Amino acid sequence: MSKDALPGLTLCNNAMLRRAARKLGQYYDDVLAPSGLKATQQGLLYQIHIGNEPAMGAIAASMIMDLSALGHTLKPLIRDGYVETFADPDDRRIKRVRLTPQGLVKLDEAMKLWHVAQRRFEDVVGRDKAERLRAALDDIAAHDFDLPPAS
Amino acid sequence: MSKDALPGLTLCNNAMLRRAARKLGQYYDDVLAPSGLKATQQGLLYQIHIGNEPAMGAIAASMIMDLSALGHTLKPLIRDGYVETFADPDDRRIKRVRLTPQGLVKLDEAMKLWHVAQRRFEDVVGRDKAERLRAALDDIAAHDFDLPPAS
DNA sequence: TCTGAATAGTGGTATATGCCACTAAATGAA
DNA sequence: TTCATTTAGTGGCATATACCACTATTCAGA
Numbered sequence: 001m002s003k004d005a006l007p008g009l010t011l012c013n014n015a016m017l018r019r020a021a022r023k024l025g026q027y028y029d030d031v032l033a034p035s036g037l038k039a040t041q042q043g044l045l046y047q048i049h050i051g052n053e054p055a056m057g058a059i060a061a062s063m064i065m066d067l068s069a070l071g072h073t074l075k076p077l078i079r080d081g082y083v084e085t086f087a088d089p090d091d092r093r094i095k096r097v098r099l100t101p102q103g104l105v106k107l108d109e110a111m112k113l114w115h116v117a118q119r120r121f122e123d124v125v126g127r128d129k130a131e132r133l134r135a136a137l138d139d140i141a142a143h144d145f146d147l148p149p150a151s
Numbered sequence: 152m153s154k155d156a157l158p159g160l161t162l163c164n165n166a167m168l169r170r171a172a173r174k175l176g177q178y179y180d181d182v183l184a185p186s187g188l189k190a191t192q193q194g195l196l197y198q199i200h201i202g203n204e205p206a207m208g209a210i211a212a213s214m215i216m217d218l219s220a221l222g223h224t225l226k227p228l229i230r231d232g233y234v235e236t237f238a239d240p241d242d243r244r245i246k247r248v249r250l251t252p253q254g255l256v257k258l259d260e261a262m263k264l265w266h267v268a269q270r271r272f273e274d275v276v277g278r279d280k281a282e283r284l285r286a287a288l289d290d291i292a293a294h295d296f297d298l299p300p301a302s
Numbered sequence: 303t304c305t306g307a308a309t310a311g312t313g314g315t316a317t318a319t320g321c322c323a324c325t326a327a328a329t330g331a332a
Numbered sequence: 333t334t335c336a337t338t339t340a341g342t343g344g345c346a347t348a349t350a351c352c353a354c355t356a357t358t359c360a361g362a
Contacts, residue, residue: 010289065170072350093309134167220319227316
């Protein structure tokens, strides 16, 4: 119905991506709500967990996120005692990140809810289709769209 | 390469969607930068333009965006003189939105840049693949993931 | 060794987005 | 008509995310 009234919206790759991200974000956030974490936070805690005390720059690169944005996003998690940072002894420019014990407990709790959300999503959309979608999204993330420098 | 170090990231539908959205958002924003608009703003101006003086609620619904979020996003566009609002005479709860003449000029300018971004995206990714992706994203946006009420 | 360039983060500012509590307006039932 | 309910937006607050200017470190040459 809404699509009839929106001839052009569905043509923009970026707009469609953002729209789907809002939708899915609200859904995953809903399911994760009992843990007190947003889906973005659960995802970040998980990245930190599976990394080996990753440097901030490494996290930002793998998530294709601006380094300063990562810093901002980390703040509430540090404030709440879920993660802590420490300087790399071999290169003091580098700041590494790890979960605190409470952070690990919270992540465990959130992951249980994440599994619920993930499973229901794949039940509704279909496992194959979900997998193809993730592959397509990974593909996009890997491409280089930079403008060829005019020189 | 980054994927090797990230066994789990690529499994979460929501995380992958957000990651691709960050990547693509940065790209479209880059291309649109000369207009002074962000891709989100260009998309919103376009929605307003193709709507028939749409009500805020109608815009929010079609974009799957929270109504208050829409209100916030609209503010800089109103401040900069690109859009204006007015109460619906038949129902004064309803606030309708339209482009100003300057807004229309700005949208024209931004759409030219949008075409460049869109075309290059489809050159890199492939037109068919892009279309399938948009269809999949539209599909996700249309699904209902609500938890069945426990009753 | 000294110094200029490159690297890693921080802080400020601005937009993007969501939730909640609240107000105003319209509606429907008694 | 009157009042409880529903509908449409607003404003405050919090997180998400980006860019820019700036600082601290490291590194590569001269």
